[in-house]
Amino acid sequence: MRNPDKAVRGLGAGTLALEALVLLLAIQPIRVVGGDLGGAAVAAIVALAVACVVLAGQMKRPWAWHAGTVLQGLLLLSGLLHWSLFALGVIFALVWAYALHVRRVILG
Template sequence: MTGPEQPRRSGLRDPERSVRSLGAATLAIEAFVLLLAIQPIRVVGGDLGGPAIGAIVALAVAAVVLAGMMRRPWAWHAGTVLQGLLMLAGLLHWSLLVLGVIFALVWSYALHVRRVILG
């Protein structure tokens, strides 16, 4: 007979910091990819106008700001909203929807890892 079940340890020295770093890295990579995607989208898609470029830059800036604020508990929720906004930007150009779906899947994996490590 065993005593009360102990919480599963992750083996990390600072699990909260590790999870915050994962979220921040995910958002930073998203911002980088969004900014790098502007020119190829313009070349391939052809009709990427000012509002779409403005939306991409605004989303990239928001991702960088959120990456720096991952210590705040609401930043994870804001990151989820950011993924939805990126998919909504798909109304401006179809490739933004594709990027939104890809990064929503990556973000959902980061949320899953957060849930597994922190409980």
């Protein structure tokens, strides 16, 4: 690998960008299938998606990896608003854990 640090940053940014996209696209199916998805839950989803995009752009900074981990915890906590958000939180927490593992293996 020519630039392992850049590759790892790309992995983190890609993961967060994908998470933002999935969160935004999940709003309508959750509303249709899941029933009661209130304004607070929609606002939480949009806020989490915006945070994902902002963090994806900040992956050059060392604190962004820690903030990404906190973001996964917040997504898990949003499961209190709707059970499907908890399911998404589990999925993306596992993906984020894998990204952290790859970062540790590549960068040492």
